[in-house]
Amino acid sequence: MRNLFGILGLFLTALTAACSSGSHPKTNPIPDGGGTSTGGSPSIAAPADNVTEVSVDVGLPGIPYLNGLFATVTVCVPGTSQCQTIDHVMVGTGATGLRLLGSVLTLPLPAWTDASGTPLAECARFLAGSTWGPLQSADFRIANEQAANLAIQVIEESTYPRPAGCTGTDISTPDAFGANGLLGVGSFLQDCGANCAAPLGAGSVNPGMYYACSSTANGGCQAEAVPVSKQVSHPVSFFSQDNNGTIIELPAVPADGAPSVTGALVFGIGTRDNNGLGQATVLPLDSAGSFLTKYPANGANSQAFADTGSNAIYFLDSATTGIPACTGSLSSFYCPTSTLSLSATIQDTTGLVTTTVDFSIANAESLLSGSPANVVFGNLGGPGPSVASSSAGTGTGTYFDWGMPFYFGRNVFTSIEGQSTPVGTELFIAF
DSSP states (O other): OBBOSOSOTHHHHHHHSOOSOOOOOSOSOOBOOOOOOOSSOOOOOOSOTTEEEEEEEEEETTEEEEEEEEEEEEEESTTSSOEEEEEEEEEETTOEEEEEETTTOOSOOOBOBOTTSOBEEEEEEETTEEEEEEEEEEEEEETTEEEEEEEEEEEOSSSSOOOTTOOSOBOOSHHHHOSSEEEEESSOSBSSTHHHHSOOSTTOOOOOOEEEESOSSTTOEEEOOOOGGGSOBOGGGGSSSSOSEEEEEEOOOOTTOBSOEEEEEEEOSSSSTTSOOTTOOEEEOOTTSOEEEEOSTTSOEEEEEEOTTSSSEEOSOHHHHOOOBOOGGGTTSBOOSSOEEEEEEEEOTTSSOEEEEEEEEOOHHHHHTSOTTOOBOSSOEEOOOBOSOOTTSOOOSBOEEEOHHHHTTEEEEEEOTTOOBTTBSOOEEEO
């Protein structure tokens, strides 16, 4: 069974390297699992032009995945009817942009180039590692929505050799990635933004994610500053309507898990009668897309984010929580002697909006030794990822990662920066 902090690891790059987007693709083993359930199930949107079905299931044949949220997408050669439909594409609310494995993609998509016509490639960095591959242009379709001439990353190393500057564990293979691709539907318009457009050099804020590739030989790709208009962008923002955000709608999960669940990915917030905010609590995000979480009640605030690309709730460590970690291959999960019913305080970084979220943490060893068919769990958690700094200024040095378990039994809204919603253009999640 595969495990990781979330396939879409770009989110941590965004927060620590000041890149203006993020996410965590699935790779490196940290046992997958989830951790929270509200105890009831929300209403799941019926089929509609702006609704596509999503599933949490075992994943790709021979590459089982815990708590992976998958959708089916269609890409086409721009301006043509030459299309390919690809299933088991991971959906990540902590990521931005569409990335597809080259081993799955069969279309002859044109290269995406810089202003001088030189093909571009990208080293996308996630919590679990990095993906390398060329940028190509595609028309994108999902539900009855379409984004034309979208820059996507094709994850493969045959077109251009991986450059030495693309560091981190290589997660560019199906086995490492655990999905046929990644659909990043997070908060940001681009996967890096202004920083990747900044000049390179000593002291630069540019993290060097983008490369211009003038040759297929080793060393033929060199890091390059790329304007935001040429970066991998949020597909939903290109829709002609329903382009201001998304909703993930998933049922609650039984305490001992389930073999699969189905839900909906809804496009737009307040654009139709099936995507209104209703009574949801709107939690503003800071410029890095994060908020604060306090656990335990007398603890300090941790900088936090919500991400369907993370398969568990990852928070603090055993010394702080008093929850024992598992041993051996499950050491990145918590293994309490009995299931714990916990609560944490969530607030925006200004302290104006505060709410309490209840969640549970079960013994990962017990859950995973239960029914072998179960790969969906609403009560898995583990120690959180450590970081060197916190842009909120009040963090504990670790992120509180509200992964997939947070989404079970809830409808969770994610707005897109700069897009108008019923509550303005501010970044927020709502639930």
